[in-house]
Amino acid sequence: MPMDVMTGNSAQAYGAKLARAEVVAAYPITPQTTVVEKLADLVASGEMKSQYIKVESEHSAMAACIAASATGARAYTATAAHGLALMHEMLIWAAGSRLPIVMGNINRAMAPPWSVWADYQDSIAERDTGWMQFYCQNNQEVLDTVIQAYKVAENHDILLPAMVMEDAFYLSHTFEPVDVPPQKDVDDFLPPYDPPIKLDVDNPVGLWALVPPDHYMEFRFKIAKAMEDSRKVIQEVDEEWEKKFGRSHGGLVERYRMEDADAAIIAAGTMSSTARVAVDNMRDKGKKVGLARLRVFRPFPYEEIRQIAKEVDSIGVLDRSYTFGHGGAFYTETAGALYQAPERPHVKNYVIGIGGRDIPPKEIEGILEKVLSKEDGGEVEWWGLRTSGSREVN
Amino acid sequence: MAKLTIPQEELMSSGHIGCLGCGATLAMRYLLKALGKRTMVTIPAGCIAIMSGIYPRSFLKVPLLDVAFETTAASASGIRAALDAKGIKDVYVVGFGGDGGTADIGIQALSGTAERGDNIIYVMYDNEAYMNTGIQRSSATPFGAWTTTTPVGTTGDFKKRPKKNMVEIMVAHDIPYAATASVSYPEDFVKKVQKAKDMDGTKFFHVFSPCPTGWRFSPEMTIQMGVLAYQTTVFPMYEVENGVYRVTKKPAKRKPVTEYLKLQGRFKHLDDETIEIIQKNVDKNWEMLLAKAEFTKKYAE
Incomplete structure (x- = not known):
């Protein structure tokens, strides 16, 4: 099988491209920068058909992804460390909105003191936001997991966002052989995003208004239930991937x-x-x-x-x-x-x-x-x- | 009988839960009349998010997305990007935030949207303080005003800095259209929205929205308050199209600011000396506005 050779960050970008992410909103931060650069190249060359919003902060990156996803578009972003921390409010918003956004997070230590190297404090601190968290061990897994994550996230029983982690530099800037599956095979695996509810002028709805105590608890319970149910879906999606592409990444463990x-x-x-x-x-x-x-x-x-x-x-x-x-x-x-x-x-x-x-x-x-x-x-x-x-x- | 210039279709329901005499609700109502039903609206935290009513209700007959306080503009950009991705071109995207949500916590995202030139309409309904949380000062609170965080007290601790000029800030982003409007002059507002709505890029409206609850006046005087703000030129009516200023309504004779200030409890502590400072500032701003209109008219296309 002919293999490409690429960094983990390129694998993130190719994962988003193969998943046909329709909206990308991203802001550069070390060591994620080559993800946003690669996406920019793919969009500029016409290889990737995406609306790419070059936002002024990670907070706006996630806000724009949320609004795009709520309007029915598949949305992608990537960040690291302080960028993820700045997004914190919007991470909770994304999960509360039940939007299947997929985000690459290049695990990096938090300052102070400044560090750009691998450490999981950034994503561990977001444990309770309602996002699924995948930790990858190699660049092939990064590419495959971005696509798998959309399939899990967009399942109508789940509808939760997902983070795809890679270790700063150990993966983000290290070249490894990666099999890039044909677009057609990915399209067969991952159908277009078809949300059960979205902003639509022909069927207007109001989303996420004030909810009093007699309903809020049920909203939270449904997130809890979806997260529980995602175990089975993650396993099934990895097994389906193995059948189609000949490699598994181990499901959950x-x-x-x-x-x-x-x-x-x-x-x-x-x-x-x-x-x-x-x-x-x-x-x-x-x-x-x-x-x-x-x-x-x-x-x-x-x-x-x-x-x-x-x-x-x-x-x-x-x-x-x-x-x-x-x-x-x-x-x-x-x-x-x-x-x-x-x-x-x-x-x-x-x-x-x-x-x-x-x-x-x-x-x-x-x-x-x-x-x-x-x-x-x-x-x-x-x-x-x-x-x-x-x-x-x- | 005079010809009706404002579309009659109501896209905002009358069942909202805004305060009696709320100016902001009128801003939303007239805006949607001007844009029609192929419009999507995103609103941040603030009065407007509460007025919409409690789940599962919505006060709009168009799609409405509640978003986090500081994200109105970024959210509007995201909606536009999604519509573009889907090839949907005939829908207006509106971000509708208060003065706190716009001039304070949301200004970074708004600046990003305007700098990128994203094709959205942004409306700042300006009630000159954080009214939803109970009348705390914002950067749009005018000089001299009492609020719960500028409580006057025994030391004269009223707001000591002038109102942030959001139209100027937006003009500095080189956007195609920025304008003031007032709920007291719906024809002027609707006309401006209809003029700008199909321009490509970010369009900004600063809509004067008197607040009886926070300004301490009687609810039946909301419209009068906007009229007096216009007549005193405390809040002048103008537009800036591609950098060219035009005063869209000019009072025949400017009234003294006291006529506006004296009707509001939030200014009742002001002495003559402080009122004189306000008058001088209003005079200066009016003269500067006229000068800008005069100076820039040669650049009109």
Whole structure:
């Protein structure tokens, strides 16, 4: 199969093009800039038929996407870090409006101090906005997931927006072989956006007026229900993709060498690729370890996590962000899911790679050794700190 | 019998829940009469979002999109982009925000829309304060006014800065059309909207919308308040087409500002000296407007 070679950011842009995004509204921010540049090139060359609004801020980018989507157009944007934070109000608005907008987010650390490197605090901070969150491990997955995300989001039982994450620089600016599927095949997979309700002068409606307490709760319940239902749809869409394009990305949780594993680590994004090498090295030494990659964080795949808990004695959860006050979000969600599980293995949180700090395989091997040993001594450990002394916050 | 110049079709229902004597509701009503039913409207937080009524009701017979406070213009741009993507060309897109939503929190998005030249109509209904939240000062609150955040008190803490001039700010974006209008002069407003609606680009209307609740006057005097604002030239009627200023209505004889100020509770604390400052400022602005009209008329196409 002939492959293109492209960065994760190009893969985002080609994903939006293949999905035939009709409206793009975007604002540049490092390390997302090459997404907006690539989209501009694709529109300027006539390859992509989109209305491209070069807005004056990310807040307006999301506002314009919301209005365009409410008018019945498929909308796309991309951002990172502070851009995502500036959008916060509109992220809640998009989900509350039940609009299937898809957005690339290039995971970058938040300032201060300034950093442009990989870190998940930006998207983890948007956990509660009602957006689905996909974390990609390579550029092929980025392109495929943008298209898959539209299919999930536009399902009339779901109608929720979706973020497609890639790690700053590790994917955004790194070239990898990527298979770009033919437009016709993508068109067969993803039909045009057909919203159940939209702004239409021939059928005028008023959207999102004041709702008193006797109705608001039901609006929120329906979002909750749609997010629950999205688990099944995400799985089905990934399976359909595999049938059509010959590759799956693991649905919600991708398992690696989990057969007969005694211990597992849970990780997301590019560190999963590194973790696979670490798992292989450990397996070569006869140590029974495996990897569960969180591809989807919202909705949280609690059933898959409980299944893993049945299989292993010890779990280490790797977080590339921290929820100040207690643990990384992947850890606290995992621990929360396990409380209701019949089997509760030993679980510990490793906070690692913050602000783009490199994570070589030997670091993950070190974590795997500790996970295997079920070593006590605290729930949360910051791994790889330069400071001497305690790395454990509690 | 005089010929009717304003379309009779009502696209705003009378069942809204605005205050008695609300000027802003008239701005919406006349605007839609001028544009007709192939129009989409987006409104931010503010009085207008409440007037529309509570879910599942809407007070408009055209599509209406409620949006976040600071996003009116960006939302209108998004609607226009979607219509363009669908090949729909015969629909007017309106952003309709208050003075706070426009001159304060929404000015960044509005500036972006105007700079890009997005093909929308933006209407700022100006009731000169944050009225929906209970009369807090905005950048469009005039010099001298009492509001709940410029409460006068014992130290004379009324608004000490003049009103932000939104028409000038929009003219600086080199848009095809910007104009003032008043709910007291519907023919003038409707005529301006009909003149500008098919121009390509961003069109801006600053509509004077007296607020009996916030200005502290009796609700039956709303129209009179707009008339006096015009007659005193506190709020003059003019348009700026491609940079060319034209005064669209000129009072035969300008009345002193006291005739306008004395009817409103929000100005009752003003002493003669402060009123004199207001009069001088109104005089200066009027003279400057006439000078701009005179100076720019040679650029009229």
